[in-house]
Amino acid sequence: MKSFPFVVSLLVVMIIGASAPNAFAQFQSGGVNKPGDWYVGEGLKVGDQFSYRLCYVDYKECAEFQIDFWISGEKKTGTEEKWLAQTVIYDGNKIVKGEMELGKVAPEPTGGSTELSVYRGAFKSSLAWLSAYATNSPGDAVKGPKKFSAPSWGKIGNIGGEQIIPTALETITVPEGKFETVVIQWKTGGYFNNVWIVDEFPFPIKASTWAHVAEGIPPQEYRFELLDYKQNVKTDPFSGIVPTPLDQSTAGCPKNYSLVEKRGNTKQFTMIVEVKYGPPNPVPSCQIEWFINFKNKYDETKFLNQVHYDILVVDDSLKPIRSIAQDDGRQKLFSASGQVQTFTIVKEKPGTAHYVIWIYGTNPEQIIPPAEELDYFQVDIPISSKSSQTPIGTTLNIPTWIKNNAKWWSAGTIGDSDFISGIQYLINQGIMKIPQTTLGSSTGSNVIPTWVKNNAKWWSEGTIGDQDFVSGIQYLITNGILKIKQ
Numbered sequence: 001m002k003s004f005p006f007v008v009s010l011l012v013v014m015i016i017g018a019s020a021p022n023a024f025a026q027f028q029s030g031g032v033n034k035p036g037d038w039y040v041g042e043g044l045k046v047g048d049q050f051s052y053r054l055c056y057v058d059y060k061e062c063a064e065f066q067i068d069f070w071i072s073g074e075k076k077t078g079t080e081e082k083w084l085a086q087t088v089i090y091d092g093n094k095i096v097k098g099e100m101e102l103g104k105v106a107p108e109p110t111g112g113s114t115e116l117s118v119y120r121g122a123f124k125s126s127l128a129w130l131s132a133y134a135t136n137s138p139g140d141a142v143k144g145p146k147k148f149s150a151p152s153w154g155k156i157g158n159i160g161g162e163q164i165i166p167t168a169l170e171t172i173t174v175p176e177g178k179f180e181t182v183v184i185q186w187k188t189g190g191y192f193n194n195v196w197i198v199d200e201f202p203f204p205i206k207a208s209t210w211a212h213v214a215e216g217i218p219p220q221e222y223r224f225e226l227l228d229y230k231q232n233v234k235t236d237p238f239s240g241i242v243p244t245p246l247d248q249s250t251a252g253c254p255k256n257y258s259l260v261e262k263r264g265n266t267k268q269f270t271m272i273v274e275v276k277y278g279p280p281n282p283v284p285s286c287q288i289e290w291f292i293n294f295k296n297k298y299d300e301t302k303f304l305n306q307v308h309y310d311i312l313v314v315d316d317s318l319k320p321i322r323s324i325a326q327d328d329g330r331q332k333l334f335s336a337s338g339q340v341q342t343f344t345i346v347k348e349k350p351g352t353a354h355y356v357i358w359i360y361g362t363n364p365e366q367i368i369p370p371a372e373e374l375d376y377f378q379v380d381i382p383i384s385s386k387s388s389q390t391p392i393g394t395t396l397n398i399p400t401w402i403k404n405n406a407k408w409w410s411a412g413t414i415g416d417s418d419f420i421s422g423i424q425y426l427i428n429q430g431i432m433k434i435p436q437t438t439l440g441s442s443t444g445s446n447v448i449p450t451w452v453k454n455n456a457k458w459w460s461e462g463t464i465g466d467q468d469f470v471s472g473i474q475y476l477i478t479n480g481i482l483k484i485k486q
Contacts, residue, residue: 030151030165032182036199037145040131041107044202046071049237051228056122057211058451061336062220065091070237075101088238089119092329097243106131121458126222127203133164148182162186172196172206174225179205188212217305219336253286254279266359266375272300273357273377281384282346292340292357303338308360308369311344313353334365350385398466407460410453423473
């Protein structure tokens with residue numbers, strides 16, 4: 001056993017269609033018969049090496065990847081002491097290598113290699129998520145170490161949020177071995193979320209949690225399990241690992257562009273597919289940004305859940321030439337929510353490329369639908385030999401106070417209107433320009449997705465860049481969740 005996606009106008013109104021839940025959740029009492037306490041990072045030290053299988057809802061809708069990290073040393077930034085973690089990501093057929101900086105009070109990633117930015121976000125919101133409640137802050141009753149016997153460790157942040165409580169002692173087996181754990185549990189929309197922790201072990205051993213949705217089937221928010229753990233590793237275990245070369249020539253690739261919208265039924269009329277992509281005339285070796293919505297054919301205000309699909313490039317006879325899923329080292333793509341934002345690299349020559357959204361069917365993630373009649377939605381895209389895009393914005397130069405607003409808004413310190421005023425400033429100053437062609441109609445839920453506040457928080461902390469944040473705002477506008485009156 002081991003111990004151890006606003007209503008801005010030049011008149012600002014926000015439309016949020018979800019009704020507020022009941023004011024407060026009933027207090028739930030937990031606690032287990034085990035002495036001692038725990039916090040995220042407990043016992044972490046130089047020489048520790050971890051390997052986890054992990055997925056997170058805001059990264060390809062919980063597509064799994066492996067993260068290996070080794071605490072190679074310590075680093076001081078200003079007055080803050082940090083751990084330095086050498087990190088390798090195995091994501092499909094891609095290897096990404098870099099380093100992360102982890103705080104010592106709470107081992108959340110606060111910086112590191114640019115290549116790891118999206119994975120740092122996933123790490124922070126899954127492996128280190130409990131640090132919002134239990135940190136190495138002795139004497140802090142709110143965020144200090146939490147006792148296993150405590151009736152509650154806190155309450156999740158949304159109105160009506162449930163208590164996070166220790167509920168049981170449980171022996172579990174993961175690839176690393178068998179562990180005697182404490183189950184930390186809370187309820188979201190009728191689903192139980194579980195995180196399994198071990199006393200004096202820095203990170204949880206296993207987790208399975210679900211995103212909160214007002215209706216329909218909730219998507220997996222994150223899940224992970226420990227694959228391997230070593231102590232006292234003296235030399236770099238990743239020294240011989242070569243990262244996959246970047247599959248994109250960033251020089252000359254457009255970063256600001258308008259979106260083209262396509263919409264219609266699939267070939268077999270099983271669903272409605274809405275596609276928005278940009279830039280309008282993509283260039284070989286650069287990216288296409290996709291926003292794809294799968295909707296009910298009888299009621300287009302409702303998204304379809306659990307869609308198995310792929311993005312293919314086909315010839316004139318519909319014969320597949322290229323599969324984006326296979327490019328990514330996966331058999332198929334999966335959308336739990338029916339709302340997709342993704343990027344693909346253009347490998348096609350100048351001319352018209354036949355892209356199709358290939359539909360396999362709807363089923364739970366692990367149950368692949370059987371092959372039936374061909375069902376797809378075709379999008380022909382003109383591939384350009386040179387960049388000739390319609391710009392959405394100028395070089396970003398975002399004032400510091402807007403980042404502060406984003407941080408306070410993500411934490412609930414300020415309201416939506418204060419945050420919106422900052423976005424309105426960006427538009428009025430020409431820092432972020434939204435052409436008329438990008439305006440969407442409100443056919444969705446009018447609920448700002450959780451990932452937008454996560455983006456705002458990560459952006460304010462430097463975990464993601466300006467363009468990633470602006471792309472999130474543009475997504476809300478193009479999908480009619482945030483509206484602009486021009």
